[in-house]
Amino acid sequence: MEESMIYVVAKNFIQADKVETVRSLASELITETRKEDGCISYNLVQDREEPGILTFIEEWESKDHLDAHMKTAHFVKIFPELLKCTLKEGEVNIYNQF
């Protein structure tokens, strides 16, 4: 097990008429993800100037916990639905504490 804490910033560019669809999809994803082992925080936020920019800001106890998250039933079900709402490829950065 790799033990250092991990931060994720996953920026998504959402079609204007799909923002409320994302709200509903993300609601279930957030509820289920926050119950996962190793999830310290998991938030979806909206850019104040560009409402189509919706970004997940996440903290995980380790990279292994993040990897496990991406194999959960809720992630595997909901993430492809979120992708259908995007305009273009998103930007994901995975960080360590500096």
Place this chain on the structure above:
Amino acid sequence: MEESMIYVVAKNFIQADKVETVRSLASELITETRKEDGCISYNLVQDREEPGILTFIEEWESKDHLDAHMKTAHFVKIFPELLKCTLKEGEVNIYNQF
């Protein structure tokens, strides 16, 4: 006072030989900023694949608190020093809870 909570993700692209300079500059900035009224969290993180990407992830009680932060003596002193260590313009997003 605008009261809704604010998230900031400020991504910086740092010159390879200036990463440790940034560590030292940021250390003082982080210590002082965490004492500020309205600062919920203030972290500097490093991309796991591109160590020159150093990103501040911040949570503030309100936009007014964030605005006040950018006028503090420590920010006004240290931020221009950080800019001197960058390769190119950074990317800042200011978010509301979605």
